[in-house]
Amino acid sequence: MCPESDGSSASAGRTFLVTGRDGQIGYELRRALAPLGHVIAPTLEELDFTRPDSIRAVVRASRPAVIVNAAAYTAVDRAESEPALCSAINADAPGLLAEEAERVGAVLVHYSTDYVFDGTKGTPYVETDAPNPLNVYGATKLAGEQAIASASSVFLILRTARVYGARGDNFMRTMMRFAREKPELRVVCDQVGAPTWSRSLAEATALVLARLLGVDGLPPGEAVAPWSGIYHLTAAGITSWYEFARAILEADPNRAAHRCTSLVPVPASEYPTLARRPPNSALDNGKLREKLGLALPHWREQLALVMEDLA
Ligand SMILES: NC(=O)c1ccc[n+]([C@@H]2O[C@H](COP(=O)([O-])OP(=O)(O)OC[C@H]3O[C@@H](n4cnc5c(N)ncnc54)[C@H](OP(=O)(O)O)[C@@H]3O)[C@@H](O)[C@H]2O)c1
Secondary structure (H helix, E strand, C coil), X not given: CCECCCCCCXXXXXXXXXXXXXXHHHHHHHHHCHHHEEEECCCCCCCCCCCHHHHHHHHHHHCCCEEEECCCCCCCCHHHHCHHHHHHHHHHHHHHHHHHHHHHCCEEEEEEEHHHCCCCCCCCECCCCCCCCCCHHHHHHHHHHHXXXXXXXXXXXXXXXXXXXXXXXXXXHHHHHHHHHXXXXXXXXXXXXXXXXXXXXXXXXXXXXXXXXXXXXCCHHHHHHHHCEEEECCCECCEEHHHHHHHHHHHCXXXXXXXCCEEEEECHHHCCCCCCCCCECCECCHHHHHXXXXXXXXXXXXXXXXXXXXX
16 A cells, blocks of 8 residues: 555644545645645555455555545546446445444545536525436435445535546646647536636645544544534636636636637537536535635636646
């Protein structure tokens, strides 16, 4: 297993087990959690969500105080033709992680998605709104939430949306590549949500954990128990894919290399995809603000920071 930090600066010598080590959020978590303790981030060979035994073995061997689950099957369109695999990774594995967390007295932090909703609500979704996923990915993520809630007594489920950053497969990087390759880009303008920077999600997770675990002497489960539940965690502001694409292309430090001279807004009906997507993906972050005292900056501020990094 790959140790990520020696824990020398640990406030309490706690072990944090991070799954999905090379994913958008997992990669950032390894850095963001390092000041809090000893971070363990197994490789896919060591921890494969399609092999339940590997989940049991890793948790039992590392006995973490906190498991932060950033591993998932995230190929939303491909999921339509691989429902069993998607379900094993997004629903069964988080359920087993929750069972194992309970067994070793760890707290499970898990990420979920705006795609648990059907997007027909006229205002941002709150945590108590009824989910109704439109696609396989969303249905398996919802099943993962339910499996966690039934297997463990203390957990934090953070629903986020439209994750992007300097690494990984994401909308921002796709738009920047297409702008270099194509003269015209047609982007959906009638699906709205909040694009959210992977690093801000990892940092917010670390901040929440630092605060909740900061009470000396309490085991992690007891320290987090009063806050256990589902929270919506996205950047502030709401925008369409089209407006986000426009902001990306304007801010791209490499815009001199763009071939694209025309960015065209199109309705989702003109851009058919294998998986249906919710028209309204906006998540109300009020509960997070009120209970945990935390709010992420506006998506435009986050985009500016990512672009600064890229420049
Ligand atoms: N991306 C978004 O827009 C978005 C939106 C809302 C919620 N979320 C949620 O946020 C979380 C993190 O998303 P992300 O964007 O960081 O995802 P990501 O970049 O696709 O990373 C997913 C990670 O999961 C790992 N993984 C895949 N199959 C696995 C398996 N069988 N066993 C163990 N690990 C496996 C991947 O490993 P490999 O790299 O080796 O395949 C990768 O490290 C997920 O729960 C996702 O549902 C994401």
